[in-house]
Ligand SMILES: Nc1ncnc2c1ncn2[C@@H]1O[C@H](COP(=O)(O)OP(=O)(O)O)[C@@H](O)[C@H]1O
């Protein structure tokens with residue numbers, strides 16, 4: 001963005017004196033802007049994809065599942081009035097589990113099921129892979145667990161050697177809960 | 180050729196005005212330029228433009244109003260050509276746009292507008308009932324493991340990627356620097372390997388390929 005401003009500033013300076021150099025600067029500025037936008041989009045998208053705001057948690061997870069190198073079915077729905085912070089924590093937790101399934105599980109299929117009542121949202125993430133998911137062996141699952149705890153949520157693992165892996169994410173969403 | 184009538188939906192004043200000027204300079208008639216979803220549906224259905232260029236994100240909700248408006252309008256006017264622009268592209272949205280199988284669909288990243296020549300060509304192609312899919316959506320479609328494309332040669336995959344963007348055999352030949360005949364041969368082989376019905380018509384070929392990739 002700094003180099004973009006610089007190119008534009010120089011172009012403004014040169015526009016009368018040297019139109020050819022100006023054209024060159026503007027073309028550089030354009031490619032800088034385009035690649036800066038692409039970088040920004042990638043970062044923003046992994047943290048908070050717009051489709052999450054558009055379509056809610058289940059829609060966001062459906063969109064995510066389509067992009068994975070593993071067939072994953074998404075079933076069920078989230079409460080309509082899910083607080084944004086809870087939605088985001090639940091999304092990132094599920095995304096981490098799915099990323100793990102792609103990276104570590106050697107599964108051929110996965111699934112996400114969303115269920116909720118007046119008090120809690122429960123998301124079950126499964127894969128038919130080799131099992132052995134272990135929070136002590138990495139940072140991803142532990143980070144997710146810590147994040148969920150701040151919402152009184154939790155993540156429970158059932159991942160015996162030989163599989164399958166079943167991970168249950170539980171987050172309270174009802175009124176009267178701590179923020 | 181009479182001037183193409185276009186409806187434009189973009190809420191950012193600066194970009195809207197820029198696009199209006201761009202289209203006028205390329206001999207389109209901008210019959211309406213709107214900045215919100217409900218107005219867009221009304222204008223699309225009432226004015227029946229040759230093509231619409233629509234930002235996904237529009238007031239009042241600033242979520243996917245533009246996309247929803249387009250889908251609603253195409254329910255009433257089947258095949259109404261629309262090119263949707265977005266800050267990011269989602270396979271989910273591409274699939275929703277393509278679901279009716281009628282063609283006349285474009286879905287591009289907003290920054291593609293900065294390549295004016297290609298952008299205008301994409302708008303014209305969509306107006307013609309063709310397709311203009313962003314290369315990044317196509318890459319995602321090709322990446323999904325559900326449909327193994329291993330049977331295709333590297334060159335055939337390349338041709339397939341271009342075809343899925345909605346490009347004609349002539350345009351593919353030009354960008355891969357091979358003859359249109361050679362593209363035709365690759366296309367025929369791709370269709371055989373994927374078990375698809377061949378077709379002489381560019382648009383229909385593209386739709387067949389997309390239907391296959393969406394699995
Ligand atoms: N779905 C899974 N199937 C098999 N193993 C898994 C799965 N998820 C996680 N694991 C194992 O648990 C470890 C810890 O996961 P995680 O905390 O996400 O760390 P990371 O993904 O960074 O290695 C992984 O390194 C992997 O060995």
Ligand SMILES: [Mg+2]
Nearest residue numbers: 100138140141
């Ligand atoms: Mg991990």
